[in-house]
Amino acid sequence: MDIRHLKIFIAVAETGSMSGAAKQFFVTQPSVSQVIKELESHFGVLLFERLGKRLFITDSGRYLSRQARIVIRQFDELEESMLNAGRTESVRVGSTITVGACLLSSLMADFKKSNPEIKTFNYVNNTKMIEERLLRAELDIALVEGQIKHPDLVIKPVIADYLVIVCGRRHRFAGQQQIKIKELEKEVFIMREKGSGTRKLFMDFIEKNGFNLNIGWEVTSPEIIKTIVMKNNCLAAISIRLVEEEAQNGDIYVIKHNEHSWNRTFSLVYHKNKHISKGMLGFMNVTQAYGNTGIITDVPVGMLI
Known part of the structure; x- marks a missing residue:
C-alpha cells in the first residue's frame, strides 16, 4: 500500500x-x-x-x-x-460566521503583524461546515462558537462570549428592565441557519423551557440580522460582540438572561493528528491574547426572567 x-x-x-x-x-x-x-x-x-x-x-x-x-x-x-524549504509557510484558518463578523479581521491583522512571512487562507461558514472541513484536512485550525463533539478534533476554549436577545428602539421591549420568558412567544424571531452554533444554543434554551418560537426569518449574515431587527420590529438571538456599536448608540436594545444560560466560549479546534506548525501556533497565541476582553458592559439592558 x-x-x-x-x-x-x-x-x-x-x-x-x-x-x-x-x-x-x-x-x-x-x-x-x-x-x-x-x-x-x-x-x-x-x-x-x-x-x-x-x-x-x-x-x-x-x-x-x-x-x-x-x-x-x-x-x-x-x-x-x-x-520548498526556506520558502513561505501557509496556514488555512477557519472561523464560524459570528467569529468572522466580530473578531476575525482584528485577529488576522494581529497575526500578520507578528507573522508577516506566513501566508494565510481564511474560510468562514457555520459550525457544521467548519467541522467537516477540519475532518477532511481542508483547514488547519479554526475558531468556532458552536459545539463540536467529534472525537478526532481537539477543542480549546479561548475567548468568552454570550448570547443576548436584541430588539430595535421602537419595539415594545425596548427600555423594559424585565421581560418574562413567555412574552417571547408573541414575537417574530430572526434565526441563523441550521448548523449555526448560535442557533443551536438558543434553540436548546427554547426547548428546555418548553415554549414555541415564531421564526419569521432565517438569515446567515449578522449584518442583515441587525438591519431586520432595527427596521422590521423583530427579535434575534445574537452574540453580544456583534451589537456593541448599535447598543451604545441606542439603535438596538439588549436583553440578557438572568441565569447566564447563554454564556459560551469561542474555541480553537484542530485535528488531533495535526502537526502544530508555526502558523497554527502563531494563530493560537493571537486568539489567547484576546481572552475575556471586548464584551460591552456599559449600556442599559433588559433582563429575561
Whole structure:
C-alpha cells in the first residue's frame, strides 16, 4: 500500500464510482477496482458495498476516509515543505460566521503583524461546515462558537462570549428592565441557519423551557440580522460582540438572561493528528491574547426572567 492507493480510494469515496476515480487519475476502471481490492485485503475489511451498479461506502470505509485524508494532507505538507524549504509557510484558518463578523479581521491583522512571512487562507461558514472541513484536512485550525463533539478534533476554549436577545428602539421591549420568558412567544424571531452554533444554543434554551418560537426569518449574515431587527420590529438571538456599536448608540436594545444560560466560549479546534506548525501556533497565541476582553458592559439592558 502507498499514498496513491489512499488517493484513489478517496476519489472513489467522493465520486461514488470506480469510473469517476479512473477519470481523475487517468487510469482504467479495472486498475481502480484492483486498488480497492488491495486495500480491502491489506486491512481485512470491506470498504464498499456493491449493490448492482452502485457503490455504498461502509462504516470501515468512512473511517478510512477520515484517516486517509489526514495522512494524505500530512504527506502533501511534508512533500511541499521539503520541495520548498526556506520558502513561505501557509496556514488555512477557519472561523464560524459570528467569529468572522466580530473578531476575525482584528485577529488576522494581529497575526500578520507578528507573522508577516506566513501566508494565510481564511474560510468562514457555520459550525457544521467548519467541522467537516477540519475532518477532511481542508483547514488547519479554526475558531468556532458552536459545539463540536467529534472525537478526532481537539477543542480549546479561548475567548468568552454570550448570547443576548436584541430588539430595535421602537419595539415594545425596548427600555423594559424585565421581560418574562413567555412574552417571547408573541414575537417574530430572526434565526441563523441550521448548523449555526448560535442557533443551536438558543434553540436548546427554547426547548428546555418548553415554549414555541415564531421564526419569521432565517438569515446567515449578522449584518442583515441587525438591519431586520432595527427596521422590521423583530427579535434575534445574537452574540453580544456583534451589537456593541448599535447598543451604545441606542439603535438596538439588549436583553440578557438572568441565569447566564447563554454564556459560551469561542474555541480553537484542530485535528488531533495535526502537526502544530508555526502558523497554527502563531494563530493560537493571537486568539489567547484576546481572552475575556471586548464584551460591552456599559449600556442599559433588559433582563429575561
